Amino acid sequence: MRPRLSGTAKRGTARTSTAARKGGRRHPLATVALLAIGLGLTGGAYAAFTTTTASAEQPQVQSATKSSVDEGQKLFQANCATCHGMNAEGTTNAPSLIGVGAAAVDFQVGTGRMPMQMQGPQAPEKPVQFTDEQVTALADYVASLAPGPSIPEQKYLAGKGDAARGAELFRVNCAMCHNVAGAGGALTEGKYAPALTGVTAKHIYEAMVTGPQNMPVFNDLNIDPQGKADIITYLKYIQNNPSPGGFELGSLGPVAEGLFLWIFGLGAIVALTVWITAKSN
Known part of the structure; x- marks a missing residue:
């Protein structure tokens, strides 16, 4: 037979059980x-995985000598600091350049877009103001401030990729602004996508990784380096080979072709009609 517990013992046992339950209960914020x-x-x-992948796919940063960085700093302070700040930290007139990398400087300065002549919707291409050595020095200085996209390796610029794959990538990612033939096109508010004819492979690659003007950035997770090389191959192919359809009319698409037909085609029909009528009279 079980021994019967007194009332005091029962109350003590109940308190012990309640305390045990309270002690084992989770905190509401657990x-x-x-x-x-x-x-x-x-x-x-x-x-960490994303950073590692992007770092592995980025071209290796070219080593810069201290003398090149120092020379670039002098050039920057003399030509760029008015807008971008003495330490490239940016001002109300121009953005910060910390972290843009050597590729952005090489593109903007190497195509003459920087320094800008005046404020406008976007910086147009114009004659380059610096020598190749000075452009390299400026790029080395900006690259020394913080990590950023580097100047691409030569193996991606040779134009020996897959032109068919490059054409597909270009149509999906670029043709809505630059036209399927790279002839360029107008955007809103006075902006425009420039023609890609005659642009060097290095500057095309740099534009993709830095996103100048109104262009989005295509990092190596969007389009890998080989994909960028394929796009360059496609652009060089259509530039160096004649159009299979004959006269291109500037490669501006159906608008230009329709305008041509309306002006010259319809005009020729009207002229022929007038000539026939005049001859019959």
């Missing part, structure tokens, strides 16, 4: 804390 820790670990792992 679930929230666990979720926060899990999300933090997941986000950190994803960021």
Whole structure:
């Protein structure tokens, strides 16, 4: 037979059981804390993986000598600091250049877009104001401020990629602004996508990784380096080979072709009609 507990003993046992349950109960914020820790670990792992992948795909940063960096700093302070600040930190007139990398400087200065002559919707291409050595020095100085896209490796610029794959990538990512033949086109508010005829392979690659003017950035996670090389191959192919359809009319598409037909085609029909009528009279 079980021994019967007194009332005092029962109350003591109940208090002990209640205390045990209270001691084992989770804090109301424990679930929230666990979720926060899990999300933090997941986000950190994803960021580390993304950074590692992007770093592995980026072309190797070219080593710059201290003399080149020092020369670039002098050129920058004499020609660029008025708008971009003495330390490239940016001002109300121009953005910061910290982290834009050597590729952005090589493109903007190497195509004459910088320094700008005047403020406008976008910087137009014009004669280059610096020598190749000075452009390299400026790029080395800006690259020394913070990591950023580097000048592409020569193996991606040779134009020996897959032109068919490059054509597909170009149609999907670029043709809506630059035209399927790279002839360029108008955008809103006085902006425009320039023609790609005659642009060097290096500057095309740099434009893709830096996104100058109104162009989006196509990093190596969007289009890998070989994909960029394929796009360059396609552009060089259509530039060096005649159009199979005959006279291109500037490669401006159906608008230019329709205008040509209306002006010259219809005009020729009207002229022929007038000539026939005059001859019959």
